[in-house]
Amino acid sequence: MSIQVRNIEIKNREQALAEIAAIGADRTGCRLMAPKAVHRLLKLSGVNPKQANIIKQEMLGKGGEAAIARGAADGTVEETDVLLMGTLKQYEALMAKLRLQPFGLAALAGEIRQVLQNLEGRRPCRLDCRSRSLVLGERTLIMGILNVTPDSFSDGGRFNDPERALEHARQMVADGADIIDLGGESTRPGYEAIPEDEELRRVMPVLEKLPAEIDVPVSIDTTKAGVARRALEAGAHIINDQWALRADPDLAGVAAGYDAPMILMHNQQGTEYRDMMGDMIAFFRESMAIAERAGLCRDKIIIDPGIGFGKTLEQNLEVMRRLRELDCLGRPVLLGTSRKSLIAKTLHLPADQRVEGTAATVAIGIAAGVDIVRVHDVKEMARVARMTDAMVRRRDIPAG
Structure with a gap:
């Protein structure tokens, strides 16, 4: 029998846990892997170049990605949007680093966390x-x-x-x-x-x-x-x-x-x-x-x-x-x-x-x-x- 390849749709951590558990992974493995199975794109607006460069550096360091305006690197723009791309695992690591940073980035970590929690779905x-x-x-x-x-x-x-x-x-x-x-x-x-x-x-x-x-x-x-x-x-x-x-x-x-x-x-x-x-x-x-x-x-x-x-x-x-x-x-x-x-x-x-x-x-x-x-x-x-x-x-x- 040939190996079958297909895609599945994962919307949140709960679904990720269920899919990984269905494979037969042990409980600890489910808990560790679920945050890696959920990918989020977040858009930040009104970010100054100093903030943007720190965010990009930290996100890249966690294996994720961050798109910023070309002029943000050399400070030739006053503001930029930032498009963050990463798994929940990578966001956790990013937020831990941002909480230690100046320039309002500690507060930003809290905003990111709140949005990620909201995206997990509204409970009845x-x-x-x-x-x-x-x-x-x-x-x-x-x-x-x-x-x-x-x-x-x-x-x-x-x-x-x-x-x-x-x-x-x-x-x-x-x-x-x-x-x-x-x-x-x-x-x-x-x-x-x-x-x-x-x-x-x-x-x-x-x-x-x-x-x-x-x-x-x-x-x-x-x-x-x-x-x-x-x-x-x-x-x-x-x-x-x-x-x-x-x-x-x-x-x-x-x-x-x-x-x-x-x-x-x-x-x-x-x-x-x-x-x-x-x-x-x-x-x-x-x-x-x-x-x-x-x-x-x-x-x-x-x-x-x-x-x-x-x-x-x-x-x-x-x-x-x-x-x-x-x-x-x-x-x-x-x-x-x-x-x-x-x-x-x-x-x-x-x-x-x-x-x-x-x-x-x-x-x-x-x-x-x-x-x-x-x-x-x-x-x-x-x-x-x-x-x-x-x-x-x-x-x-x-x-x-």
């Missing part, structure tokens, strides 16, 4: 949503969209009547929604902002009844601290901020005061980026820092890459391809692609014919590790999520 956890809770990480959760706006791009005006809105929410829960996301202000392209009193006029008649009508958490989709406060007082459980605390910094204090989880969505004016994924990750870190300074625990934060916001079609598709890069933040990820323009512009279809396109984005998102999908078509997307989870998360599927 329970998210306290005030009087209710969600388990994140066991299966993909479905957030059903409930717009009480006259001008939303997909369903504007359909649920303006509070009774119709409540009926739709109940139906979404019956169809498999784990969260209901209530919004009173459209964010479609070209929308006009509305005053706080108008947003409250739209959402409060629904919020006065909704939490008691359904047994899943209710999210309030707003950028305004005043609206969020009234919503939480009425029984809402989560705040979904499409400007990630940039539109109203007081929103962070409201979330902290009510101990409410926050969804922070990436958004910006225009579509210019220096390094799109790097810029997005820096944006999230800044928003999380704002939330933490206000007293909101990091464990209460969920991030949303903001598909369709501040991005061209090509940029939206690139984010979808690179969703895994958000893992470095170590936070649960919500994906909102339902019926959006990337589907319209790719398939050239109106809003009411984008179910299949939405399904493709939901499946790709789940395969990339997202925890929550925000959708209009709850029944269909719950089925897509369950099927994708069976392949990606390898959870047991009930018989029948």
Whole structure:
């Protein structure tokens, strides 16, 4: 019999241990070899030449690699990005050396360690949503969209009547929604902002009844601290901020005061980026820092890459391809692609014919590790999520 050669995919230390153990290696060998089986590429930004040269020298000395700008060696550039390439074993040795170095490199070692830990994967956890809770990480959760706006791009005006809105929410829960996301202000392209009193006029008649009508958490989709406060007082459980605390910094204090989880969505004016994924990750870190300074625990934060916001079609598709890069933040990820323009512009279809396109984005998102999908078509997307989870998360599927 000839020797067979094939590749296997190793995503983290746990998988490496399992593969090495399956070979029949002894326990000590498994423990020593697993960090050598996981390879990571990390990108550092804003590194000065002195720091870059030390990092490169130390990484090369451990058998890894570090790419820096040509001008960093002779100091002809003020800053450089650094692309580190190595195994977990090599990173451990690098961090040990950096902790002994000046020029801020000891602190950098801690940052590298945190990112490497985040890339090992998010464990299932329970998210306290005030009087209710969600388990994140066991299966993909479905957030059903409930717009009480006259001008939303997909369903504007359909649920303006509070009774119709409540009926739709109940139906979404019956169809498999784990969260209901209530919004009173459209964010479609070209929308006009509305005053706080108008947003409250739209959402409060629904919020006065909704939490008691359904047994899943209710999210309030707003950028305004005043609206969020009234919503939480009425029984809402989560705040979904499409400007990630940039539109109203007081929103962070409201979330902290009510101990409410926050969804922070990436958004910006225009579509210019220096390094799109790097810029997005820096944006999230800044928003999380704002939330933490206000007293909101990091464990209460969920991030949303903001598909369709501040991005061209090509940029939206690139984010979808690179969703895994958000893992470095170590936070649960919500994906909102339902019926959006990337589907319209790719398939050239109106809003009411984008179910299949939405399904493709939901499946790709789940395969990339997202925890929550925000959708209009709850029944269909719950089925897509369950099927994708069976392949990606390898959870047991009930018989029948």
